[in-house]
Amino acid sequence: MSIELKALGKEYTAGNWVLEDVSAHIESGEFFAIVGPSGCGKSTLLRMIAGLIPISAGELQIDDQVATNLPPKDRKLTMVFQSYALFPFLSVTDNVAFGLKARKFPADEIKKRVDKAIDLVNLNEFKDRKPRDLSGGQRQRVALARAIASDVKICLMDEPLSNLDAQLRIKMRTELRNLQRELGLTVIYVTHDQVEAMTMADHIMVLHNHEIQQIGTPLDIYNRPANTFVASFFGTPRMNLLPARVEADKELLLANTLKLSVPEPLPVADYVVGIRPNALRLLPQGAGEPNAQVKTVEYLGSEIILEAELADGTPLELVAAAKDQYNVGDWLSVAIDGQAYVFDHDGQAQFMVEGGTRHATGNHASVQA
């Protein structure tokens, strides 16, 4: 059951497009995540695919059939919402079994699927309870179990784990993913959580500013971000973005402080250079010119996150070894030691440099292809 989005657009009010030109191919059996900040249109896109709101522009295909104007019940999909949408008068078991009974599945098949789904979401103890006697998180797990137990091969999920506590959420990520694989479900999964998308998805669509910023595998998105938005949205701590200008033939000067050698001369222009905290090295005292001052120190146990400021005031995040001691106000010598991403003035990826070698980075068109 593949899904094709062809230049989908949505305007809620005339002339006000909240989504434009959204195109993607979602393979049968794939886990496809839609990620982006609050208000970027993730739920809107999912609701258009589900048929809950009309599609304003473009075409939707489900399993090679045009589905743009099909009523929701004919789209061969199920949906798990952030809100639970359960029948209050039915027990957990009956809620989960409802769709299967309506479709006249054999009783033993229903029992097998329902038991498995309830077990998966850890609700064995609560099988006979009504939704009102469950916590919010438990209700969401019932909704999840109902979708899992259904025979439908496409499941749309809108932040389904966001009401669960942190520990259960992490456990559910793996279990949901395993079950999705086992059942061969095609899942479209909306989340604002980049870690959830990175750990669960086969492909990720990044939405921002009404349009797709990039589509790619988690590795593509992390290692070959198409622009500064994607680069700084993925990864903790975030990628540092530093203003840069051409200083010499094959050299960029970042934040008036750090030098970056590039393999070929660059056109004279303004650039932005992105460096993840783990690609910055702290030199031992006396080994280099002090160039950054510590502003905050955050001990995480296994490592230390330092927020520093370069000499010209540009903020810089660094990761340091837990055994070392840092104090606010200390001066550090920081050097680039890893990947540096060069973006143009508008934030579009140009290339990546590592050890003096140039590597291709992503862009929307090439990564989609």
Ligand SMILES: Nc1ncnc2c1ncn2[C@@H]1O[C@H](COP(=O)(O)OP(=O)(O)OP(=O)(O)O)[C@@H](O)[C@H]1O
């Ligand atoms: N029924 C509506 N009428 C008009 N505008 C709407 C309607 N529903 C959503 N919007 C607007 O469309 C944009 C996208 O909303 P949507 O809920 O799809 O975003 P989202 O990415 O899912 O956000 P969140 O992560 O906060 O749930 C927002 O600017 C929102 O205000």
